[in-house]
Amino acid sequence: MTVAQESAAPGGTGAVVGALGPLVAAEATAEAPGAAVEARDLEQAVWLRLLERLDGDAGPPADAARWVRSAVRAEARRARRTAARELPYRQEPSADPAVEHFAPPERAALRSERRRSLRAAVARTPGRCPRLLMAMLAPDDLTYREIAGTLGISQGSLGPMRSRCLGCLRRMLAAEVAAPGHRGRER
Structure with a gap:
């Protein structure tokens, strides 16, 4: 059964997404400031993880609330690790000839x-x-x-x-x- 067929079925993907929406949003909003990432980006990463799980053989999580909390925290940790490794571009001096003088x-x-x-x-x-x-x-x-x-x-x-x-x-x-x-x- 495809994800589209599951979402149409009672208790399928659509029901899982609808039931977990407020919880994912609340958890992402709580964890986002500590990860220095936008809450919507964190939320989107968790939804992607959930859809990959539902599309695979794992199916919906047994304890959805616990799964959401751990998934949000895992994505927040990943965002923090990524931010720690990324370096901003070095600011180069102006190439303006008036400044060069x-x-x-x-x-x-x-x-x-x-x-x-x-x-x-x-x-x-x-x-x-x-x-x-x-x-x-x-x-x-x-x-x-x-x-x-x-x-x-x-x-x-x-x-x-x-x-x-x-x-x-x-x-x-x-x-x-x-x-x-x-x-x-x-x-």
């Missing part, structure tokens, strides 16, 4: 050194990658159509080629510079 000379020297080393690494990539990556680094900000025309390849093959070239460049740069370990410790 007042930048210290050390920052300008470091920036030009990074550009030089990136362009040197791009030049060492194999095959057609150097031409593609240099076109992507061009200051005129070319579109895919313009890059494909410049390189003489189809626009459809540009995306996969770009992915391969960036992966190759990433591996080259990772081999040159050791990535810092967990919590800033060197490997």
